[in-house]
Amino acid sequence: MGVVTRFAPSPTGFLHIGGARTALFNWLWARHCGGKFLLRIEDTDRERSTQEAVDAIFNGLKWLGIDWDEEPVFQSSRLQRHIELARKLVDEGKAYYCYCTPEELEAMREEAKAKGLSPRYNRMWRDRDSKDAPQGVKPVIRLKMPVDGDTVLSDLVQGKVVVTNDHLDDVILVRSDGSPTFMLSVVVDDHDMGITHVIRGDDHLTNTFRHIRIFEAFGWKVPQYGHIPLIHGVDGAKLSKRHGALGIESYRDMGYLPEAICNGLLRLGWSHGDDEIISQQQAVEWFTLENLGKSASRLDFMKLANLNGYYLRKASNERLLEELLKLIGKVSKEKEERLLLGMNGLKQRAKTMLELRDLSSIYVDDFHRAEVSKENEGILHAVAAELKSVDNWTESNLEQILRSWADRSNFSFGKVAQSIRSQLTGRKITPGIFDMLFSFGKTESLRRIEAVSIQRKKRMY
RNA sequence: GUCUCCAUCGUCUAGCUGGCCUAGGACAUCGCCCUUUCACGGCGACAACACGAGUUCGAAUCUCGUUGGAGAUACCA
Numbered sequence: 143m144g145v146v147t148r149f150a151p152s153p154t155g156f157l158h159i160g161g162a163r164t165a166l167f168n169w170l171w172a173r174h175c176g177g178k179f180l181l182r183i184e185d186t187d188r189e190r191s192t193q194e195a196v197d198a199i200f201n202g203l204k205w206l207g208i209d210w211d212e213e214p215v216f217q218s219s220r221l222q223r224h225i226e227l228a229r230k231l232v233d234e235g236k237a238y239y240c241y242c243t244p245e246e247l248e249a250m251r252e253e254a255k256a257k258g259l260s261p262r263y264n265r266m267w268r269d270r271d272s273k274d275a276p277q278g279v280k281p282v283i284r285l286k287m288p289v290d291g292d293t294v295l296s297d298l299v300q301g302k303v304v305v306t307n308d309h310l311d312d313v314i315l316v317r318s319d320g321s322p323t324f325m326l327s328v329v330v331d332d333h334d335m336g337i338t339h340v341i342r343g344d345d346h347l348t349n350t351f352r353h354i355r356i357f358e359a360f361g362w363k364v365p366q367y368g369h370i371p372l373i374h375g376v377d378g379a380k381l382s383k384r385h386g387a388l389g390i391e392s393y394r395d396m397g398y399l400p401e402a403i404c405n406g407l408l409r410l411g412w413s414h415g416d417d418e419i420i421s422q423q424q425a426v427e428w429f430t431l432e433n434l435g436k437s438a439s440r441l442d443f444m445k446l447a448n449l450n451g452y453y454l455r456k457a458s459n460e461r462l463l464e465e466l467l468k469l470i471g472k473v474s475k476e477k478e479e480r481l482l483l484g485m486n487g488l489k490q491r492a493k494t495m496l497e498l499r500d501l502s503s504i505y506v507d508d509f510h511r512a513e514v515s516k517e518n519e520g521i522l523h524a525v526a527a528e529l530k531s532v533d534n535w536t537e538s539n540l541e542q543i544l545r546s547w548a549d550r551s552n553f554s555f556g557k558v559a560q561s562i563r564s565q566l567t568g569r570k571i572t573p574g575i576f577d578m579l580f581s582f583g584k585t586e587s588l589r590r591i592e593a594v595s596i597q598r599k600k601r602m603y
Numbered sequence: 604g605u606c607u608c609c610a611u612c613g614u615c616u617a618g619c620u621g622g623c624c625u626a627g628g629a630c631a632u633c634g635c636c637c638u639u640u641c642a643c644g645g646c647g648a649c650a651a652c653a654c655g656a657g658u659u660c661g662a663a664u665c666u667c668g669u670u671g672g673a674g675a676u677a678c679c680a
Contacts, residue, residue: 152680184680244678251676260605261676282678300608309606309676317678324680348607348675371609371673378672406615409629413616416628435609435616438673442614445630455643491642501641544639559639571641 145177146338149203149210150217150328152184153195156389157202159441160343160373160381163407167370168341169208170408170429180335181214186327188218202390206400207422215335217327224322224330227360228283228315236359237315239281240267262311283316285352285359293351298368298431300344305351313352325349329356337365341431344369345380368431371411371438378440397494399457402450410439419452451493459485462498469499473506480505484581487573501572505581509568514594518561521553522594525562529591535584537576544576566590 147168151161172179183199185191203210231237242250242263251261268286275281288307295303315326322330332340347369357364375381393403405420412435414420414428454462463482467473473481481488484505492498514522528547532540544562548555562575566587572578579587 150680154680187680190679240678247678255604258604262605303607305606311676314678319678321678323678328680343674344608345674346680349680351607369608374673380674409615411615416617418615418629437609439615442630445615448630451643487642554639556639563640569640573641575639 144338145172145175146180146336147172147177147341148180148182148332148335148337150182150184150331150342151199152187152190153192153199154187154190156195156198156391158381158389159393159407161199162202162206162390162403163373163410164342164370165203165208166206166404166407167368167412167429167434168339169210170425171339171341171431173426174429177338178211179209180212180337181210182217182331182335183214184217184324184327186217186221186321186324191218198389198391205390205394206404215331217331220327220331220334221322223334224327225316225320227330228322228326231285231315231359232283235286237283237285238268239272239275240284240312240314241275241279241281242267243279260309262309265312268312280318280320282314282318284312284314285356287312287352287355293354295347295350295354295367297347297350298339298341298366299371299434300347300369300436303347305348310351310355313356315356325352325356329353329360329362332365333357333360333362339366339368341368341370343372345372368434370434371436373410374438374440376440378438397496397498398446398450399453399495402446402453405453406441406446406449410441411435419449447493454489454492454494454498457489459489462489465495466499466502469495470502470506477506480581480583480586484573484577487577487581491573504567504569504572504578511565511568511593514565518564519594521551521558521561522565522591524551525558526588526591526594529579529584529588532584535580537580540579541576562591565594 149161149165149168151157151165157165169179171177181203183196185196200214228237232239240263247263250264254261254264263284267281268284272281287310291307292304293307293310297303313325314323316322350367350369354364373381390403394400401422404422404425408420408425409418412429412433414433420428459482462485463478466481467478481502484502488498488501488505492501525544525547528543529540532543544558545555548558559575560570563572563578564570566572566575566578566582573581582590
């Protein structure tokens with residue numbers, strides 16, 4: 143049977159970075175095996191689930207280049223089936239109604255704790271007849287968990303994990319309000335969707351023992367599990383809102399490229415020897431669960447930025463222009479042309495789209511020219527005169543002309559270059575001057591350089 | 604408290620069928636080179652096997668303990 147994986151987020155927040163990585167791993171594994179990757183939206187908590195969050199998940203995945211097979215399953219549409227199956231378990235004697243109140247349960251937990259035991263339900267209704275039920279108490283349905291022995295999980299990532307059954311509660315399948323719990327729903331849905339491999343965060347590891355028992359109660363085949371270590375915040379604790387556990391769209395807004403995010407996420411916990419730059423295609427080919435680490439990791443923004451810089455440099459100028467225009471809005475055809483010509487020089491100086499946007503403003507904005515020293519003014523006049531006669535406006539030709547001019551005039555080339563740079567852009571840090579002269583074009587370059595005389599005139603008034 | 608998991612440079616990690624490890628790579632940091640600025644690129648430096656016992660001729664690698672960290676302990680998912 144082919145491999146079927148799934149990503150099952152609950153749409154209560156946005157697609158955060160940890161979820162994105164879980165999705166990525168499931169997707170990679172499915173694609174690597176030529177299997178299917180399914181999506182299930184766990185929207186059973188209607189109060190907290192929003193359409194906005196559902197859209198954010200879909201859009202985030204698409205942005206990352208993670209596609210899914212078949213229509214996404216919405217868990218809310220399957221509640222009836224979940225409940226029916228729980229009742230069936232009761233009929234078969236594998237589950238039972240429990241009439242305990244929250245207060246009673248709390249007391250049991252306290253008592254167990256006081257004895258130094260695992261806090262759990264004392265199974266008082268497990269073998270009692272429902273005829274004894276107190277009036278007016280709506281029961282929950284609990285599964286009869288095995289009393290002795292162990293439950294063993296052979297995890298694809300964590301290896302063999304064993305827990306003795308006396309630490310396992312009789313898990314609640316259906317709440318007193320008649321709604322199925324997460325424990326029940328996941329198992330039923332994973333079964334119905336034909337999931338063969340469940341790759342999820344290791345915060346689910348202990349739940350898995352319960353899941354396994356529910357699978358067994360139904361007599362279903364238990365899928366393979368792989369619990370991946372969590373991504374931690376800078377303080378080493380589980381990523382959460384208080385770390386600003388950001389939605390994937392925040393990373394887009396910070397100017398990261400999706401391939402950089404994927405590459406960065408992939409390297410968090412997974413490795414392929416010393417390889418650092420790994421394309422999505424390469425990842426699909428290489429990805430296996432054995433190469434996953436077991437310890438938690440932190441997202442390193444410096445490394446992410448470095449990766450992003452790499453992918454930025456590698457991206458086509460056309461694509462970057464398109465992305466750039468999304469950030470700065472429409473510009474004239476002429477400026478667009480300039481940006482495209484100058485993109486090679488811009489992109490190697492930026493780590494994020496935001497930096498690219500800031501740098502690229504040299505080709506878009508007019509700047510307020512600063513005062514120019516007497517000497518520099520002289521240089522610029524001469525340069526302007528020299529450039530006027532240039533017909534072959536190419537980088538190499540411009541370089542030849544200006545270098546030889548500096549030579550002849552006994553100016554250090556550095557001084558000339560800085561003068562031109564400043565007059566052209568008003569900045570000290572820019573792409574190379576020949577690159578810029580070429581990107582601006584002859585007309586605009588001369589206009590800017592010759593503006594030095596106009597500045598002088600203005601000062602005289 | 605109880606259960607489970609984890610533990611190599613500041614960070615991400617390679618190594619983990621024991622010897623090729625005086626522990627490799629990447630990011631960050633710091634030098635130098637290239638150079639019209641800044642980047643890019645190149646070269647180099649700094650920097651880690653948590654601790655303690657064992658097993659062994661030999662341990663980052665195996666075992667046990669300690670310490671530290673994380674996750675889970677809900678009628679949330």
